Amino acid sequence: MDGQKVIVIGAGISGLATVYYVKKKRPQARVVLLESSGRIGGKIKTVRRDGFLIECGPEGYMARKPTLTKLIKDLGLGDQLVRSNTGTYYIYVNHRLRRMPEGSVMGIPTKLLPMVTTGLISPIGKLRAGLDLLIPRVYQDRDISLAEFFGRRLGPELVTNMIEPLLSGIYNGNLSDMSLEATLPQFAAIEKKHRSLILGMKHIQPPKQAGAPKKAEGRFLSLSCGLDVLTEKLASFADDVMLNTPVSHVEPGKAVLSDGTAIEADAVILATSPKQLGPLLDFPEAWGLTNDKRTTTATVAMGFKKASVESLDGTGYVVSRKEGLNITACSWMDRKWPYTAPEDCALVRTYVGTAENAAIVEESDEAIEEKALTDLRKVGKIGTPLFSVITRQIDNMPQYTVNHNQRVQAFEQALENRKGVYACGAMLHGVGLPDCVDNAMHVAEQVGMDLKVKEKAVIE
Numbered sequence: 486m487d488g489q490k491v492i493v494i495g496a497g498i499s500g501l502a503t504v505y506y507v508k509k510k511r512p513q514a515r516v517v518l519l520e521s522s523g524r525i526g527g528k529i530k531t532v533r534r535d536g537f538l539i540e541c542g543p544e545g546y547m548a549r550k551p552t553l554t555k556l557i558k559d560l561g562l563g564d565q566l567v568r569s570n571t572g573t574y575y576i577y578v579n580h581r582l583r584r585m586p587e588g589s590v591m592g593i594p595t596k597l598l599p600m601v602t603t604g605l606i607s608p609i610g611k612l613r614a615g616l617d618l619l620i621p622r623v624y625q626d627r628d629i630s631l632a633e634f635f636g637r638r639l640g641p642e643l644v645t646n647m648i649e650p651l652l653s654g655i656y657n658g659n660l661s662d663m664s665l666e667a668t669l670p671q672f673a674a675i676e677k678k679h680r681s682l683i684l685g686m687k688h689i690q691p692p693k694q695a696g697a698p699k700k701a702e703g704r705f706l707s708l709s710c711g712l713d714v715l716t717e718k719l720a721s722f723a724d725d726v727m728l729n730t731p732v733s734h735v736e737p738g739k740a741v742l743s744d745g746t747a748i749e750a751d752a753v754i755l756a757t758s759p760k761q762l763g764p765l766l767d768f769p770e771a772w773g774l775t776n777d778k779r780t781t782t783a784t785v786a787m788g789f790k791k792a793s794v795e796s797l798d799g800t801g802y803v804v805s806r807k808e809g810l811n812i813t814a815c816s817w818m819d820r821k822w823p824y825t826a827p828e829d830c831a832l833v834r835t836y837v838g839t840a841e842n843a844a845i846v847e848e849s850d851e852a853i854e855e856k857a858l859t860d861l862r863k864v865g866k867i868g869t870p871l872f873s874v875i876t877r878q879i880d881n882m883p884q885y886t887v888n889h890n891q892r893v894q895a896f897e898q899a900l901e902n903r904k905g906v907y908a909c910g911a912m913l914h915g916v917g918l919p920d921c922v923d924n925a926m927h928v929a930e931q932v933g934m935d936l937k938v939k940e941k942a943v944i945e
């Protein structure tokens with residue numbers, strides 16, 4: 486009998502996917518999942534209430550990244566997969582909502598014509614963006630911030646009005662801190678090849694699928710049964726799930742719990758939140774990742790009677806920082822995902838908390854709701870909510886600052902010297918759910934191979 490044992494620390498999508506893939510590779514191994522909180526899912530959290538289905542963390546994932554879709558199908562949940570309703574969204578800038586120009590990828594315009602006609606930036610801003618055709622390469626194989634890269638290529642107005650509002654939301658930080666190489670390497674590559682972004686842009690336009698419908702299609706996929714069905718299903722592959730079990734230290738061959746108990750294992754996989762790597766592993770390269778910046782944010786989901794909410798064609802809007810609002814963005818969830826609200830109701834999800842404005846997240850639910858509503862009403866008509874569900878991520882959102890990839894590489898090299906200890910998670914190779922699953926699969930494969938070698942060594 487195979488007595489091998491694997492410990493996975495952290496029951497977010499990264500840890501859960503690792504459990505699944507390790508079990509798939511080594512069905513005989515005993516996999517134990519340790520989670521500090523009282524629930525499975527990490528940032529994925531689904532609340533069902535009064536006929537609403539409320540995603541409190543991620544609401545879905547990018548359809549063009551295939552691994553998670555394959556995982557969902559393998560788990561038998563393929564019939565629950567749904568595509569978001571429409572691709573358009575808006576930017577709130579200069580006190581009004583304007584449609585994001587068609588053909589933008591990650592908030593960055595990739596088509597010239599919609600850019601020339603957009604009201605989002607002034608004629609001078611457009612001329613400045615056109616200088617991109619002339620100026621030499623900015624990226625010189627040395628990581629720089631997104632603000633420097635896009636600012637120098639396309640000018641400050643385009644950055645403030647178009648690029649920053651979406652990217653600072655997706656990657657939880659300031660463009661002046663954020664790493665070009667870790668967040669948008671494809672744009673560095675375009676510049677390297679074509680020098681001008683505008684000239685190179687046609688190469689990054691989303692590929693047109695043959696026979697694809699003309700109608701705007703959403704870029705996201707989700708599960709109509711709620712994302713927690715995925716996390717619960719993944720957790721069921723563990724031989725043992727221990728909730729309310731914080732790990733305080735990891736060494737080759739064991740995990741030490743906060744009460745001092747040591748659990749021995751052939752492999753220990755860390756899939757925790759970003760701030761835990763340093764304390765758990767306690768070597769300089771792990772602290773290097775832990776000491777990087779993190780943000781504090783919250784989602785505020787509110788149910789309404791449909792008649793009391795005005796929403797345009799599209800999925801929601803992001804807010805330019807210069808508007809000085811507390812909310813950073815807003816999603817019309819029932820527009821995007823019709824199953825999330827009863828027929829006569831609307832589900833609106835707004836976001837608060839930035840690198841500069843973390844304090845709001847620490848306020849009471851009532852205060853956050855009031856401030857959020859005040860801002861929402863500056864943008865559009867909105868009535869009195871039936872309820873609100875506020876979910877905080879305190880100091881828990883990883884930021885990829887300049888030289889992130891170098892820190893990750895140093896960390897992973899150092900980890901190789903700690904036999905039987907592995908790490909994966911959103912703080913390493915991408916924050917999107919499919920990125921987390923890719924990383925988990927990769928680590929599980931390594932674990933599977935190492936366990937096989939170890940088993941052979943024992944037999945011989």
Ligand SMILES: Cc1cc2nc3c(=O)[nH]c(=O)nc-3n(C[C@H](O)[C@H](O)[C@H](O)COP(=O)(O)OP(=O)(O)OC[C@H]3O[C@@H](n4cnc5c(N)ncnc54)[C@H](O)[C@@H]3O)c2cc1C
Pocket residue numbers: 494495496497498499500519520521522526527528529541542543544545546547730731732733756757758761784878909910911912915916917918919921
């Ligand atoms: C509001 C919001 C919206 C988002 N939107 C999207 C989106 O639309 N699309 C997308 O792809 N991604 C989105 N994301 C990002 C995505 O949700 C996360 O990057 C991803 O869920 C992170 O998963 P993880 O498993 O790496 O970490 P986490 O989910 O943070 O899980 C880590 C787990 O480790 C546990 N843990 C920590 N310390 C210990 C310890 N010492 N011992 C034991 N357990 C420990 C934690 O309790 C937690 O359960 C969004 C995130 C948020 C918050």
Ligand SMILES: CC1=C(CCC(=O)O)c2cc3nc(cc4[nH]c(cc5[nH]c(cc1n2)c(C)c5CCC(=O)O)c(CCC(=O)O)c4C)C(CCC(=O)O)=C3C
Pocket residue numbers: 547550574575589590591592651653654655656704782800801802803813814815816817836837916917918
């Ligand atoms: C944390 C977070 C917030 C909260 C914001 C905050 O706290 O301020 C948020 C809000 C929003 N995100 C929005 C739109 C988009 N988000 C995208 C993609 C992604 N978001 C992510 C995270 C977040 N998103 C992630 C991890 C990805 C995948 C990246 C990848 O896997 O690489 C993409 C695809 C990009 C492309 O390819 O063009 C779009 C178009 C809109 C607009 C209206 C709407 O649709 O609701 C809003 C309010």
